[in-house]
Amino acid sequence: MDETLTRADATKVLRRLRELLRPYRGQIALATLLLVSQTACLLAGPALVRYGIDSGLGPGDGGALNTAAIVYLVIAFVGAYLGRLVILMVARVGETFLRDLRERVFRHLLSLGLDFFEREKTGRLVARMTSDIEALQELVSVGLVMFVQNALIFVGAIVVIFLLSWQLALFVLVVVPPVVIASRWFRRESNRAYLEVRDRIGQNLATLQEGLAGVRVVQAFGREPAVTRRFRGTNEAQYDAHLETVRISARYFPFVEFSGVFGTALIIGIGGWFVNRDIVTVGTVAAFVLYLNNLFEPVQQLSQLYNLVQQSGAALQKLFELLDTRSSITERPGAVDLPDEGPLQVEHVTFGYGDGEPVLHDVTLPVAPGERLALVGPTGAGKSTLAKLIARFYDPREGRVRFGGVDLRDATLRSLRRRIVVVPQEGFLFAGTVRDNIRFGWAEATDAEIDDAISALGLTERFDALIDGLDTEVRERGSRLSAGERQLVSLTRAALADPTLLVLDEATSNLDPGTERTVEQALERLMEGRTVVVIAHRLSTAERADRIAVVDEGRLAELGTHEELLGREGCYASLYAAWMAAPAATG
Ligand SMILES: Nc1ncnc2c1ncn2[C@@H]1O[C@H](COP(=O)(O)OP(=O)(O)OP(=O)(O)O)[C@@H](O)[C@H]1O
Ligand SMILES: [Mg+2]
Known part of the structure; x- marks a missing residue:
């Protein structure tokens, strides 16, 4: 199934998308700004913990501890509020875009010549309007925000840990690559398995539909057992396909979890050693443990969202292709009105x-x-x-x-x-x-x-x-x-x-x-x-x-x-x- 895009196609789709989104430029810029601010709020948390530990707990300065706690609270609140704004804004822009796209596609379809409709199956055209647009729907409702946000958090967290202590950050980097590699594997495998599931569900539904539609003939000839056997076959295939996706997840998620624990242990161990040698403070080590979360979670999320982004790209490409189909019956420039009567x-x-x-x-x-x-x-x-x-x-x-x-x-x-x-x-x-x-x-x-x-x-x-x-x-x-x-x-x-x-x-x-x-x-x-x-x-x-x-x-x-x-x-x-x-x- 053609669910993924080549790089060249992706570039084309993006260029086209940018053009279509031009009217919403201002809102998109604002949403991006809000998103960056929200991410900054999120990343500020562990840094505040560090401040609280190093300046408050360590020297026993209650004032510094209170400041850290209060600022943390305020920032968390601001972050949550910004998050709400971003989701609303992106959804509004996205839904407007989709609403206009649906209408544009429909209007375009009606303008196409009969030859087009004799070539294309109505079912496939309806799929363009439903499943393709649905993939986009999911993307604009939450997927896109989460995708961008997780990417920002990931990059932001890496930058911050290097600023805090490059020595300790280097050790974090030891754990990250295996997780990234595993995530790429998961993305690829789960996409394949997911497509397989969709295929199998389709086949199973087709058997079901046929059996029900032809129930009179089935009963008339007493063929219930044979039809049931056929259904059992496609049903079994659906079961297998589902299990395969579970098998993939069952490998990936525990691995990531283990890597997280391993990373934490590593940071605490090495961090403790660094603390003893006065290379870093206790607060820094604590902040690192918290930042680890900001590295692992986004990787997991991104690998899941990536498929959605891919599917949406493929859906957009198909829709653009449709919009590019020219009608075979067009009016030439300088066309004249037909006379009222004539042979x-x-x-x-x-x-x-x-x-x-x-x-x-x-x-x-x-x-x-x-x-x-x-x-x-x-x-x-x-x-x-x-x-x-x-x-x-x-x-x-x-x-x-x-x-x-x-x-x-x-x-x-x-x-x-x-x-x-x-x-x-x-x-x-x-x-x-x-x-x-x-x-x-x-x-x-x-x-x-x-x-x-x-x-x-x-x-x-x-x-x-x-x-x-x-x-x-x-x-x-x-x-x-x-x-x-x-x-x-x-x-x-x-x-x-x-x-x-x-x-x-x-x-x-x-x-x-x-x-x-x-x-x-x-x-x-x-x-x-x-x-x-x-x-x-x-x-x-x-x-x-x-x-x-x-x-x-x-x-x-x-x-x-x-x-x-x-x-x-x-x-x-x-x-x-x-x-x-x-x-x-x-x-
Ligand atoms: N959309 C199409 N694409 C390809 N071939 C077609 C298409 N429509 C008709 N044909 C073919 O063109 C030929 C003429 O078909 P047409 O429908 O004009 O016949 P007709 O004289 O109207 O027949 P009828 O009396 O059965 O309606 C037939 O051989 C048919 O198979
Ligand atoms: Mg005819």
């Missing part, structure tokens, strides 16, 4: 997905204003692909698509989406009311305009019949509406958008005859007075069109009226024969 001209269009083989070859298809053209053809012929090109969800590899004489690539995206509207096979419904979903077609529409659009399609009664009329909640993806009702919402949405050119992918789902008729009538009214390209799956739709284009293996095979094509006894005639033979599909 649609598909000219010598060749197209393939990605780097793949072409799925459309040299298609030329003129559609006059107000004409209704039906696209028919076998499955996989390229009908939907052609529709996507007509609405500029993709750009052709060769040739061009023009509307009103303007190449779609030269048109402003706003005018393009206004003039040309695609009604997909299954219109997506969003959480909200039926009215909200209809308004999706034209956000500025008033309630009266929505009512007009509904009555224009002759659907007033149909929508009134819903439980709460237009205020009926459709629930997730319209689960509360029937398939037919969902189609009606989708058509009304298009009517409200009021495009000049309507591209329809006829729904293939079978509706009951009554609903079917309502949908067909609404569709008929929606198409009135517009240029329409309809991908026809029903004979009736094809028959009613002005002209029919037969697409076969990515080529325009035939073009003409229903009668003309029947007379030609080619592709269309055989499709027609098939339709006639399958009464259910003739609608």
